[in-house]
Amino acid sequence: MPTTKPNPKFAEELSKLNKKLNFMSVINSSANGKSLFSVKDNLCVKGFESRAGSKILSGYIPPFNATAVQRMLDSGYEFVGKTVMDEFGFGSFGTNTDIVAKNPFDETRVAGGSSSGAAVATAVIKNHVAIAESTGGSISNPASFCGVVGFTPTYGTISRYGLIDYANSLDKVGVMGRRAADIRAAFDRIKGADNYDSTCSDSKISSTPTKKLMIIEQLMKGIDSKVLSSFDLLLSKMQGMGYKVEHASLDIIDKAIPAYYIISMAEASTNLAKYDGYKYGEQGKDFTKKYNDFFCDARSSFGIEAKRRIVLGTFVRSASVKDKYYIKALKFRTALTSKLSSILKDSFLISPTMPTVAPKIDEAAGLSLIKAYSMDSLTIPPNLSGLPHISFPCGYANGMPIGAQLISSHFNDYALLDFVESWEKSFKYEFKYNL
Amino acid sequence: MKIGLEVHVALPTKSKLFCACSTDATEPNSSICPICMGFPGSKPMLNRAALDYASNVSRTLGCMPAQMVSFVRKVYFYPDLPKSYQITQLQEPVGVDGSVEISSKKVKIRRIQLEEDPAKIIRESGYTLMDFNRSGIPLLEIVTEPDIASEEELREFLGELRSILYYVGINIEKELKVDLNISLSKARVEVKNVTGIRNLVDAANYEIKRQTELTSKGKEVVQETRSYNEAEVRTESSREKESDEEYGFIFEPDLTSYKLPSSNAKVVLASKVAREYSRKYGAKEKTILELIQFDRESYALMDHAKDKAEMQKIIAVIELLKKYESTGIGNEKFEELLEIAKSGAQINAELIKKVKSGQRVETSSVNLQSIDKEITTMIKNHKELLKEYEKNPKAFNFIVGEVAAKLKANPRDVAIRLRAVLEKGFKD
16 A cells, blocks of 8 residues: 655645646545545445546436445545546547546647546556556556556456446456556455455456467557557567567457447447436436436437447347347357467467557547547457456657556466566656656 | 236345345335446345245246356336346246146246336326335246136136245235236237236136127237226227337346256145045045145145044144134144044134133043944934935934034034944944
8 A cells, every 4th residue: 555644735736737637527625645546437436426427427426335445445545536537438538528638748648548537647646546447448548548557357356336337247447556566455455256246256366477478460450660669679678587479360359349349339228228317417307208208308418429339239239130249249259258268378468558659639539430449459358358457658659658468367367467566677657747 | 719928926035136125115215225226336136035936936837947047138218117127037047848737738837037126106197206115126927828728727827826836935916917918819919917816817808708709790809918907897908019129138247147046845736735635535625725725834734634534634623723714823733623623522713712822621521432322322212214314414413413412522523423324334
């Protein structure tokens, strides 16, 4: 647990910086800078507005804490605030919401997504870890863009109770920090079985090392040259440290993106079905309307990306095409997981985290949908297969951080933290702010 | 005629299917929580007691034992459904391919599934109220094949099913909700949401009559969904097309797969027991069935029988207990009562009360031998009556009365003995 002397002016300084970088939607004014943790806006914190970046949940103040939040509080960490995100986690740049976080290295650039605020908070606050969540890369991506460490554990090791769902079979609560050791400390406190989440277990987390780093050829297409040269530098350093770098070919990995979007949208469209404007969040006003009309009115508050995913998700699970899309994608997930697991038996998978450095905010807005969805090509495979992965800074290009991503086999999460801890002995991360 | 049913039964668990809320709250919206209200962030946790009940029903109905059970989301939009999807079952239900035996046939059970009840909608004039106490109550849906072919079969099936559920610990007197599929010719008519057994039989009869009339007039029966109007005892078109249903089922990703719990609980099929006892002890099958169909205690008491005569006594005592509404007597007290009955003493409300409260009961020394002895004496003295007893029940009753009065014995017992003596053929 990172500790230091309390700073009475901390909340004030935090608010000031937040005005500049837009990374928190709620600040706990009593926080004083000592062993802090922030919480992604899609995790419930009792008594604090939790709206998963969506207008439709404005005013939703959960009557309970998410299990991860409760366990952090019970361990003596102090809640500092809710971090902003793409609406319900739908995005790669943090731009699909009303509060767009800015990259601390360059305010004209995005912070990544969907855990945009969590990555910025980690990049600007010293004694802090961020509790975030990843469905298809929402921890790795912003961690890479903002130059912090982002850890996504094996599916089912941290309880999802209190997580406002995006796609339940893919959603994983995880941790961001400035050092792997900080992440390990938080992870040890929040992991483990929970009476409120049937998919979370007490499986033993191992720390089996390997000196083999595997690169999947198909994933190395379309990567920016600056990112590539930084990644190559990392590889040669690793080879110097006794690691062997090998290449493997895995044709089917190209289908990971469509399979991911089909499953995640199918589940998301059912999760978003509940927002009907009369029990919590934004309240409908005209109760004289017929239910269908009332319901449609309430749902006009969804952003465009949420609406798109509801429509597509509803389509892919409809009776006439379900086998062609939803069921096929589920089968693909099983096949991919088995292929990846066999590669991971005696090696780590390694790649850059993102194909580029953080794009400019207006560039990101101008990307076609296909290009935007393809930004996640490197982070989707481990997320789809529920494999633990970690993104860590491995270099800088023109002042912007570049991240590498390491993947291990199910429940071998500690091996990833061990790897990054040893990396940190020879590589110093850069931070522009140190609140 | 083909009738198929989808029977929805509320399971008597203490808490709801996916949360710890109590199932027996009365004050509206007093037994609710973030889970059964579907609040963002909440997740369901399966109540294993509901799975136990479901497993027992599945076993009793002779379903193929399910390896694993899993759940799906059935998505539709209605204000009574807090998550806008119902957690139910599709590919791996609790049971498939079972049956219920009635006197004329086996009614096949297609599937049994576990699901959550939606909230209750209370419609008032000009506004609607919602009570979420019911949201998340565990329901068991039992789907039959369209094997029921008459009102009699329908009644018998329902009695049999109710009895089976009763012995699993589920009383469906009040909570029975049924979708009725009924077709006399080609077109299948579905009458949705009929509550209670009487309404169900009435709705079926109405449909039989309506469809018969249409057919006899040469008109076609429209394939449609109808609802039942209880006040007017008739079904009405709901103006919905069946084919419009699109639920977009997906696997429920918040739950895992569950092994169906195995159970050693005894399977009791009351009608089978009645048949067996009738064969073994010569008592009337119908009488036994009536006594035990919804009465676990009577069933247990009949276990005491060692022979035909004792079974008759037991049945007589159980009937008396029922007559005097004196249930819950327990084994020991029942034995005592049975002994008193065997001694020939008359059992009445007062005596039952005494035995129940543990008071000593002075029984006369009347026993079967003394009854037989007195009967013999009576017959010897009234040979002329004996000749007429078959034609003249008065003669029979006269002897019973005399003997009972003399010995202060139970006239019923005397009658039983007298008949036995006469049937054996009285020898001078």
